[in-house]
Amino acid sequence: MKTIKKELELPMNEHFPWFDQRTTMAFDIETTGFSKQSNFIYLIGYSYQVDNKIVIKQLLARNRLDEFTLLQSFFEDCLQYSCLLTFNGDQFDIPFIIARGNYHHLSTLAFEQMQRIDLYKRLKPYKKFLPIPSAKQKSFEEFLHTGRIDEMDGGQLIQVYYEYEKTANSVLENLLLLHNFEDVNGLLEIQKLAVYEDLLHSQYINQSNYVLFEQSSEVLIIQDHSLEIPKQISFRNKFGYFHIEHSQRKLLLKIKKGLYQIPLLPYKDYVYLISEDTVIPKALASTVDSSNLKKANAKNCFLRTESECIDLPVSLKEQLDVYHIPVLYPQNSISPKFKTIAITKDDFFSHSDTLVPLIANQLFHEFM
Numbered sequence: 223m224k225t226i227k228k229e230l231e232l233p234m235n236e237h238f239p240w241f242d243q244r245t246t247m248a249f250d251i252e253t254t255g256f257s258k259q260s261n262f263i264y265l266i267g268y269s270y271q272v273d274n275k276i277v278i279k280q281l282l283a284r285n286r287l288d289e290f291t292l293l294q295s296f297f298e299d300c301l302q303y304s305c306l307l308t309f310n311g312d313q314f315d316i317p318f319i320i321a322r323g324n325y326h327h328l329s330t331l332a333f334e335q336m337q338r339i340d341l342y343k344r345l346k347p348y349k350k351f352l353p354i355p356s357a358k359q360k361s362f363e364e365f366l367h368t369g370r371i372d373e374m375d376g377g378q379l380i381q382v383y384y385e386y387e388k389t390a391n392s393v394l395e396n397l398l399l400l401h402n403f404e405d406v407n408g409l410l411e412i413q414k415l416a417v418y419e420d421l422l423h424s425q426y427i428n429q430s431n432y433v434l435f436e437q438s439s440e441v442l443i444i445q446d447h448s449l450e451i452p453k454q455i456s457f458r459n460k461f462g463y464f465h466i467e468h469s470q471r472k473l474l475l476k477i478k479k480g481l482y483q484i485p486l487l488p489y490k491d492y493v494y495l496i497s498e499d500t501v502i503p504k505a506l507a508s509t510v511d512s513s514n515l516k517k518a519n520a521k522n523c524f525l526r527t528e529s530e531c532i533d534l535p536v537s538l539k540e541q542l543d544v545y546h547i548p549v550l551y552p553q554n555s556i557s558p559k560f561k562t563i564a565i566t567k568d569d570f571f572s573h574s575d576t577l578v579p580l581i582a583n584q585l586f587h588e589f590m
Contacts (some may be wrong), residue, residue, distance in 0.1 A: 223281060223288040223295070226399060230276040230407070240339045241307055243271030247300065248307035248409040251315045252402050254380050258321035262289045264383050266296050266319075267402040269410065270303065278406050280565040282397055285387050290326045297323065300333050308407055309359045310342040345415055351457035351464070351589060352415075359405065361413040365583040366452055370408065372401045414452050421447060421471055424586050429579040434571075436477075441570070442534065443473040443582055459589050460562075461533060475532050477567050482531055482550040492518040500525075524551070531564035538584050539563055545576055545588050 241248060255261035264283040276576060279299070281292045296319075300306075308315050323330040346357045354361040360449055374382070379401055386394040420426050426447050433444040447468060449561065454467045463474040486492055492501040494516040500510050501523050512524035516522070531550060542549055542565065550564045570577055 223283055223291045224280065226280040228278045228403070229272075230278065230281065232271065232274045232276055238410055238411055238413045240303065240341070241271070241410060242342070245303055245337075246270070246307050246339075247303040247304040248406060249296075249311075249315070250402060250405040250409065251318060251320060252376060252379060252383070252398065254383065256554075257324075258318055262286050263292065263322055263400050264289070264316065264387075265398060266292060267406040268296070268299070268375075269406050273531075279401060279404075280402060282395070282399065284390070289322060290328075293319070293323050293326060293328055293548075297328060297330070297333055300336065303336070305337040305339060307339045307341065309409055309412075310340065312338060312340045312343065323377075341409060341412060345392070345412065348415055348418065351418075351455060353455070359408055359412065362415060363408050364415060366411060368411045369409060370404050372404045372408065374401055376401075379462040416467065417449050417451060418455070420449055421466065422583065427471070427579070427583075430575075432578050434574055434578065434583075439477045439479075441475045441477060441567075443475070443578055445471050445472055445578075446583060456501075457589065459585075461535060461585055461588075464586065464589065471582070472584070473585060475581075477532055478531050479530045480528065482525055482529050482564055483526055483553060484548070484550055485520075486523050486525060489518045489523045492523050494518050494522045497590065504515075526553070529564075530567040532567060532570055533562050533564050534581060535584065535588055536561050536563050537588065541580055541584075545573065545574055547577070 240246070247268050247270045249266060251263050251267075252265040253261050253263050262283075265280065267280045269278045271277070272338060281295055283289050283292050305333050306316070318455070320330045323333070325564070342357065342359075345362060348362075349357045352362075352365055354365050374397065379398060382394050382397055386398060426449050428446040428448075431446060433442075435442040435444075451466060451468050454465070456463070456465045457486060458464065463472075465472040486501060491504050494501050495505045495510065496514050496516055499522075501518050521585070527550070529550065533552065539549055542563075547565055547569055550562060550566065552562055557586070565577075
């Protein structure tokens with residue numbers, strides 16, 4: 223087995239949100255295939271922090287027989303840490319290592335009991351708003367322009383390793399080590415993306431100081447933030463258009479003019495008048511032919527109004543109720559499964575100090 227160590231200077235003020243220098247080790251494995259029974263691990267790379275340096279250590283098997291020593295050495299180093307940082311490790315790396323450890327009759331208990339952070343699971347939702355083709359590690363790295371040199375994938379390297387096993391060729395060895403090194407280093411780099419999630423937390427947003435513009439049929443909300451953004455991004459959903467830049471986050475909401483519905487509660491106090499497609503108070507039911515009446519329910523117990531409104535996700539309803547802001551529903555959308563509510567433009571502007579942070583935070587949260 224061959225052991226390679228490299229030290230990297232930790233940039234000033236660099237923050238790795240999921241990499242605690244006292245407890246965390248980031249790692250990645252290279253294997254000769256997907257079968258835990260017939261294939262084996264030929265390379266493990268892992269990083270840890272020592273003072274102001276990041277150490278990346280790689281254990282390279284010269285052949286299949288080295289796997290035992292490779293795993294033994296890795297498990298011994300794991301004893302110094304309590305948390306594992308991986309990319310898709312829950313699905314691949316960790317079960318593979320445990321299976322190969324069991325194959326060699328090595329104790330894997332301490333390794334199995336370590337806490338785990340899988341960056342694939344943490345970052346996969348980001349694909350909804352980042353301009354990337356997939357949720358693969360390389361896609362996140364390319365978005366951040368990490369300067370990755372390696373262009374091969376794990377599958378292509380299998381044949382490279384088999385040739386290296388025969389020849390011990392240094393060029394082939396460097397190809398294997400480079401790919402794994404950049405995978406491990408990339409685990410640190412892509413943590414910078416966590417800053418977009420931080421935009422959901424109020425401590426980074428100047429909630430009380432915002433700019434509000436009404437332009438034609440849109441409302442633009444501009445809020446300052448105190449975060450270091452790797453790159454500007456823009457994205458949209460059915461409720462608005464979002465733009466995040468280095469010191470501001472912006473939200474553009476549409477003002478729609480149309481028919482909206484105002485629920486009348488409780489339903490038991492009303493009856494539905496079939497011929498008029500409306501409801502009347504139950505107290506007046508005796509004045510109408512009973513054949514023209516129907517029980518009021520969520521689908522028919524409302525008033526219609528034509529208003530200029532801003533559509534919002536139904537998840538905001540409880541908070542709007544707390545502030546006694548009337549909630550409307552787009553035409554024909556009242557049902558137990560409705561997903562959209564609305565408030566009038568006038569209510570939005572008259573309660574802007576309350577609604578701007580409330581709406582902006584919830585819409586960013588729902589999208590991210």
